[in-house]
Amino acid sequence: MRILHTSDWHLGQRLVNLERTEEHQHFLDWLLQTIEEEQIQVLLMAGDVFDTGAPSNTALRQYYNFLTKVCATCCRHIIITGGNHDSVSTLNAPKELLDCFNIKVIGGATADPLDELIELHNKEDEPELIVCAVPFLRDRDVRLSVPGENYEEREQRIKQGIAAHYAAFVPHVQPYKAQGIPVIAMGHLFAAGGSASESEKEIHVGNLGQIGAEQFPQEFDYVALGHLHRPQQVNGTHHIRYSGSPIPLSFSEVTDKKVVYVLDFEKGKLTDLRELAIPVCRKLVRFKGPLDKVKQQLAVYDNSSYTLPAWAELQVELEAPLPDLNQQLEEVLKLKSHELQLLIHRPPIIRTARQTLEQQVREEVDLHTLLEKDVFLKRCQSAFPDSDHTELVATFSELLELMGQEAES
The missing domain is CATH 3.30.160.720 (Double Stranded RNA Binding Domain)
Incomplete structure (x- = not known):
């Protein structure tokens, strides 16, 4: 079985005030061609399909045109998860229709993590791959608000919540592992030690929810991650990777190589992992x-x-x-x-x-x-030059995050 891992398309993104439509279309056309040439059977898209929670008609048209065309290729399964830029409702709206075409969409976390466990079948209708398609986990998905908790307590609760979400899959995937069926996890998060660029938004206030490679269960044969725009391994772990964005989304990425990953599984084992360079048009x-x-x-x-x-x-x-x-x-x-x-x-x-x-x-x-919190900090420094502004800035950042989550859901 051959699988392709991509993420962070950010369709509809504008750099300063110019659209990236041509560059995104160039990538999507190349991706369709690559799927055919490489005989890809499973396409994994790990979050941030769109750049905003209210994508333009042009961005939506690109997305649905691509899905229409990929259904006519050799690719039998497409799995798409939501990222922190995506609106859960926008991604989920057509999920029942897309399901008819073997396109599985998990826009956001639900009350039952098993909703994210996807069993892919071969032509004989036998399970051949299990995907734990975890979307971006918002604060409300991984922790309960506790009045009076401090920064360190909040950080610990977010990390524990994310790790527990992945650990919940373990008893359900172990029977598949016993049968030699590979298991892949997806995620959209900021892993500890990751190298970021200037174009990623903080995924939690201060990027608190950073978990390391050791917190992903060993039952996962591969972990396909999104959010960081530079392709990289997590803590040097071969099978836990960010594919990165397909085009440079800011000038901090001018030297980055843009890639997708191609995985080969045989007899339940990951036998080959290659990166394919994405051609640059701009x-x-x-x-x-x-x-x-x-x-x-x-x-x-x-x-x-x-x-x-x-x-x-x-x-x-x-x-x-x-x-x-x-x-x-x-x-x-x-x-x-x-x-x-x-x-x-x-x-x-x-x-x-x-x-x-x-x-x-x-x-x-x-x-x-200049970011909103930078403006807020400069105002604090101007109004209260002799004060410590750490708590004020943290509170302001949390308000921004909550406003963003309400707008995206």
Whole structure:
């Protein structure tokens, strides 16, 4: 049996204010072709199908067009779980209809974890693979609110709740294991030791729910994870992996290799695990350094290997303010306009011995990347400069999380 693990599509995502529709379509077309070429029988999508809980009509159309086409391939089973960006109700709305096409959707956790245990059958209607399709576990799914609990107690309760959710499958999958039937778990979480980029939202306040590889039961032959956008193993464990996002979702991912994983099972054992590189159609590039160096990098940049113009982030380092800086850069960019588009122009870094407070703020604050809690913290620091703001920020973050969960459900 051959299985493909992917995650974090984020259909409908916008970078600054530009849509990624062409890039996502390029990936989905490649994925369909790869499923046929590799003779994939099971497709696992581990959360964050969409970038927001209220996806655009364009994003929904991409999703359903892909599912329609994948049903016509050799892939016999598709399993999709919800992520922290997904709306449970949006994913679950067509699940009964999709079930008729062997597309199983688990948008969110239910009262009975066995609703997430999926038995896949072969052509003889015999079980050949068991999937514990765990979606993103929200706070309310893994712990009860306890008045007065402190930060450490809350962290421990979230970790215990997530670990207990996976442990609940063990007595139910052991009979399958005894028959030599492989068991795969899915998840959408922040595992301890994982390498994040700038584009992941905190999955719990402060990313409290970080569990390690040792907390996944040994009965799982493979754990297909989503949420982190860089492909990686968890704590160096071969069979517990993040596949990462199929396209770079922020400029912090410009050097990341985007992949999907292909797994082969024979006689109940994982015999092969390969990564397939996803071809890039649009490059995200960063230019940073002294003005002469940046201008030289822009002048020699070659985008001929990519079908779409590159998007650039630019930041110049100066010894002193330069009045015609933008004009100089625009002259160079005009010559590259057919292959390079400036998306983010960060304020220049002035390399002087002493900087004014105004310059420091101008360097640190970028409205494209500033988070709500950063704004709240700066307001606290301004209003109460001599106070400790840790508890206030934690409370504010929890309110943001609760508001997000209500909007997504």
